[in-house]
Amino acid sequence: MKFSNSHKAPLYNSIIIVPMLILLMGSGAFLLGVNTYGLLGTSLFMGMIIVPVVLLLIVSLRGRQIFEYDSEGETLNLSNKGSLFRGKFINDEFPKYKLQHYEIVDLLVLRRLYITISSKRNRPIILKYEISYLTPTQLRELCSCLDEVIKNNQENRQEP
Structure with missing residues (x-):
């Protein structure tokens, strides 16, 4: 998606x-x-x-206004960038099997997505994205897609 x-x-x-x-x-x-x-x-x-x-x-x-998500193929592509004076551009691409868990923090003015992925050193890496400008429909789609990836990862880990 x-x-x-x-x-x-x-x-x-x-x-x-x-x-x-x-x-x-x-x-x-x-x-x-x-x-x-x-x-x-x-x-x-x-x-x-x-x-x-x-x-x-x-x-x-x-925070940053533009959020892009792509889960087609074997990788997850997430990017977060500001539109005018918000210069820092975040672009992360990682295999789906590394996704461990995610959390959405919804405060009064801002909403953030925290994604935990596994690393080679057996330490989790937490990626942060600002998703305050997503519509509720886009937010539901993002959650359902991430839930599906996590569910597939758990099923694949249980199969020997």
Whole structure:
């Protein structure tokens, strides 16, 4: 199974750009309006600064926007990348038989996927992905596919 939410990258970019523009305009209006002209009072200008800062904090806490998953063949391919200013790109590819277990942590603002895979040194490796921007349907598909891979791995380990 294969899915991606990369087609929504322009939407994610605009979610970041609009508060940044409002913040710039609010900062400029605050500096010009309060210091030079004394117009409208400070509460309106402070609202134009505080609201975009809060929105930008929420967007940055939610993490990377683009998540791609591919389980066709004998390998699992997972990639996680940010759309605009989130520069770090995570791309992992590993055989399905190495998948041991996964966990989805769902907090108020963010959702993360932790995948545990086996290594050659008999120590588990934990891979982390930010999946806050997945739809509930995509999340269910991801869980069912990972459950199926884990079930197949357990059946193959039991057969001598």
